Amino acid sequence: MTVKRDGTVADYITQAFLLLLQKKSFHDIKINELCEKAGVTRMSFYRNFDSKEDVLRKWLRVITDEWLAESGISFKHNDSRKYFILLFKHMGEYREFCSRLYKDGMLHLVKDEYDRVFLSVYKGVYDEYKSYFLAGGIFNIFQRWLIGGCVETPEELADKLERILEK
Incomplete structure (x- = not known):
């Protein structure tokens, strides 16, 4: 599954995270992996979320x-x-x-x-x-x-x- 490209950076990150949660434990998901799935940078992640x-x-x-x-x-x-x-x-x-x-x-x-x-x-x-x-x-x-x-x-x-x- 891929992330839909019809929203904000925060939406991309959220969608990617929910997709990853279907396959992996919360604790096994790394920020780098999440950013890669969302197609955003770590800087974009931390601009929108603390954790x-x-x-x-x-x-x-x-x-x-x-x-x-x-x-x-x-x-x-x-x-x-x-x-x-x-x-x-x-x-x-x-x-x-x-x-x-x-x-x-x-x-x-x-x-x-x-x-x-x-x-x-x-x-x-x-x-x-x-x-x-x-x-x-x-x-x-x-x-x-x-x-x-x-x-x-x-x-x-x-x-x-x-x-x-x-x-």
Whole structure:
């Protein structure tokens, strides 16, 4: 696979990194190899990113923000089941990618994104501690689902989560 040439240097690097992650461990990918795959220089890499982790953090933020905009979810209302279903469907679309991150010990990057989103969208609704609590709990349910092979449907996970939060 080659990198599509229809974006910015950061896009080329991100695409190349995601392609390499399909074949190699996160830790086995070298910056030189990534730059070669992307068709850019190391200087271009470091102009756009601080590290390989930074590439993934920025990509996770982009796909999360796009999903939030597309889903039209309103976090200020009490339709948490609908939100949980949409969230787990979305995460299910990235299960292979997240499984790779889990195997490579990098799934904490997804956890960091959960924290960012929950702190942002529940600002003024819950205090900071409750937002972290919810983010961590939902992330851990996602992680357990991922480790277990994603057997349950998003609806089943949402129901389990609703029962947990009722108590």
